[in-house]
Structure formats: C-alpha cells, structure tokens
Amino acid sequence: MTKSEKIESIKKGKPFRLTDIFFLAGLAAAVLALCWWVYWSPPAYPVQGVEVRQNGKLVERPYAFPKPDEEPLEIPLQGLTLVIESGACYVKKGSSTCPDHACERMGKITRPNQKIVCIPNGIVIRLVGESNFISIG
Amino acid sequence: MEQKRITTKRITRLAVFTAAALILTLVENFLPPLLVFAPGAKIGLPNAAILAVLVLLGPVDALIVLAAKCLLGALFAGSPAMLMYSVPAGLISLGVQYLLYRFTFPKIGLISISLTGAITHNAVQLLIASLILGQSLFYVLPLTLIASTIAGLFIGFAVFYTVKYLPRSVYEKV
Numbered sequence: 001m002t003k004s005e006k007i008e009s010i011k012k013g014k015p016f017r018l019t020d021i022f023f024l025a026g027l028a029a030a031v032l033a034l035c036w037w038v039y040w041s042p043p044a045y046p047v048q049g050v051e052v053r054q055n056g057k058l059v060e061r062p063y064a065f066p067k068p069d070e071e072p073l074e075i076p077l078q079g080l081t082l083v084i085e086s087g088a089c090y091v092k093k094g095s096s097t098c099p100d101h102a103c104e105r106m107g108k109i110t111r112p113n114q115k116i117v118c119i120p121n122g123i124v125i126r127l128v129g130e131s132n133f134i135s136i137g
Numbered sequence: 138m139e140q141k142r143i144t145t146k147r148i149t150r151l152a153v154f155t156a157a158a159l160i161l162t163l164v165e166n167f168l169p170p171l172l173v174f175a176p177g178a179k180i181g182l183p184n185a186a187i188l189a190v191l192v193l194l195g196p197v198d199a200l201i202v203l204a205a206k207c208l209l210g211a212l213f214a215g216s217p218a219m220l221m222y223s224v225p226a227g228l229i230s231l232g233v234q235y236l237l238y239r240f241t242f243p244k245i246g247l248i249s250i251s252l253t254g255a256i257t258h259n260a261v262q263l264l265i266a267s268l269i270l271g272q273s274l275f276y277v278l279p280l281t282l283i284a285s286t287i288a289g290l291f292i293g294f295a296v297f298y299t300v301k302y303l304p305r306s307v308y309e310k311v
Contacts, residue, residue, distance in 0.1 A: 001242075001243070003195065004309075006192070006238075006242055006243065007192065007193065007300060007308075009243045010192070010247060010297065010300045010301060011300070011301050013243070013246075015246065015247070015248055015293070015294060015297045015298075016246065016248060017243070017244075017245075017246045019244055019245050019246070019249070020245065020246045020248055020249045023245065023249045023252070024249070024252070024286075027252065027256075027286060028286075030282075031279060031282045031283055031286065034278065034279045034282065035279040035283075038275070038276060038278070038279050039279065056270070056271045113276065114276050115274065115276055115277075117266070117270065117274060117277070119266060119269075119270070122270070124270055
C-alpha cells in the first residue's frame with residue numbers, strides 16, 4: 001500500500017476499526033492486571049519504615065512509623081516536608097518548592113517499596129519492610 | 138526508494154509543522170495537569186503534529202520535526218535537561234509508530250498506533266527517570282499506562298480528523 005493509498009483510506013475510513021477495539025480491550029485488560037498486581041494484591045511483607053534518599057544518597061537510617069495513637073512526624077527535607085503517620089507517609093501540602101508539586105499529588109503511600117519521587121529536588125521516599133531494615137541498618 | 142530532495146516547499150512544510158509542534162508544546166506547558174491521578178504525565182499534544190507529519194510527509198520529515206521540536210522546546214522552556222527525557226522517548230516512540238504504520242496499517246488504525254506511541258513515550262521517560270535517580274519507578278507504571286491510554290486516544294482522534302479534513306495541497310507534491 002503506497003503512502004497516498006494509506007492517506008486515502010484514512011480520508012474515507014472511520015476512526016475505529018474492529019482490530020482497534022480488540023487492541024484497546026487487550027490493553028485495558030493488561031493495565032487492570034498490572035494495577036491489581038502493583039496496588040491491590042496482598043503485600044508480601046508488612047511495611048516498617050520510611051527510607052529517604054536525596055540525589056541517590058541515603059539521608060538517614062529508615063524512619064520508623066509512629067504508633068497509631070501517636071502524633072504524625074513532620075520531617076523537613078531539602079525542598080519539601082515529609083509527614084509520616086502510622087503505616088503511611090506523604091508530602092505535606094504546600095511544602096514542596098518544585099514547580100508542579102507532583103510529589104504532593106502522589107498522596108499517601110502505604111505498601112512496601114512504594115515510592116514518592118520529587119525529580120526537581122532529587123528526592124526518593126520509599127516504604128521499606130523488615131528485609132530492607134536489616135540490609136540498610 | 139523515493140528520493141527526498143530539499144525543496145522550498147518541503148522546507149516550508151517542515152517549518153509549519155515544527156511551528157505547530159512548538160506551539161502545542163507551549164500550550165501544554167500553560168495548561169494545568171489534566172491527568173491529575175498520574176503525577177508528571179502529560180497529554181503530549183506535540184506528538185499530534187509529529188504523528189501527522191509521519192502520515193502525511195513520511196518518516197524522515199517526522200524525524201526532522203521531532204529533532205527541531207525537542208531542541209527548540211528545551212530552549213524555550215529554559216531547561217536543557219529536558220532533552221535527556223524527550224530525545225530518547227521521542228525517537229523510540231516515533232520508531233515504534235513508524236513500524237506499526239508501515240507494516241500493520243490499515244489493519245491497525247491511527248488511534249491504536251497513537252496509543253502505542255503514547256505508551257512507549259511515557260514508559261521510556263519513566264525508564265530514564267529510574268536510571269537517573271537510580272531507583273525503580275515501577276510503582277508509577279500502571280498510572281502512567283492509564284494516562285498514556287487517555288492521551289493516546291485523544292491524540293489519535295486529533296490526528297485522524299486532521300488527516301481526514303486537511304486539504305491535499307498541504308501534503309501532495311506539486
């Protein structure tokens with residue numbers, strides 16, 4: 001099929017073909033399966049703390065979570081403030097100095113190895129489980 | 138193989154499409170994040186111009202527009218570091234879209250081609266961010282895929298109707 005024939009087929013055709021619908025259905029199924037595996041499947045081990053790296057370097061030993069009845073911890077980092085509560089952490093609203101505040105919009109993270117990334121400040125916040133504590137601590 | 142000569146008309150067409158891609162880049166920078174659930178993900182409006190060039194003028198011209206858009210877009214945004222993300226993602230995405238358009242069209246339509254391009258573009262950017270940060274960003278991938286699907290559908294429709302209603306004089310030989 002030449003270039004002109006392809007353009008003609010677009011001009012005369014419809015935006016969706018049957019193969020497109022199969023393609024979209026397959027893609028939707030793959031994305032849903034991936035979402036389930038990453039976000040909703042039971043975690044292999046419980047989270048125990050929060051690891052913070054700035055420009056690839058570990059800022060401190062992993063922070064332990066406060067107990068459920070304790071106040072959340074507020075940790076000022078270079079460029080944002082991290083809030084750690086029992087079993088979760090997030091970037092405090094309005095604390096980030098980056099232009100699009102994408103790290104704030106990532107919301108709470110609660111699962112092992114889940115991350116909040118702030119590319120402009122070079123910060124990676126990660127939830128760690130027992131095995132991570134042993135290797136780092 | 139068709140020999141591509143550098144003519145005034147070809148240069149003018151490339152300039153018009155490059156300008157369109159750059160305007161779309163600037164417009165996108167001014168828009169609030171439309172895909173709020175996926176931080177950092179964008180619709181990728183300039184990709185509409187590049188896919189349109191691929192279909193209407195061919196892969197070499199699409200490559201030229203992509204290179205100009207990446208270079209000038211980074212300069213206008215005042216952030217040359219953007220090139221680390223935009224050049225490899227744009228090249229791989231264009232390559233995938235070209236292969237699909239060359240070998241599978243019309244069995245697979247423009248919308249699926251655009252979708253695949255959007256997914257490839259965002260996945261490559263995520264991979265580069267992971268390499269730069271030295272951390273796997275796999276956790277963001279599903280959200281990125283959902284954002285890419287929405288963006289790819291939108292861009293696919295835009296390109297389909299652009300090609301459908303664009304006058305032949307814009308892309309046919311004199």
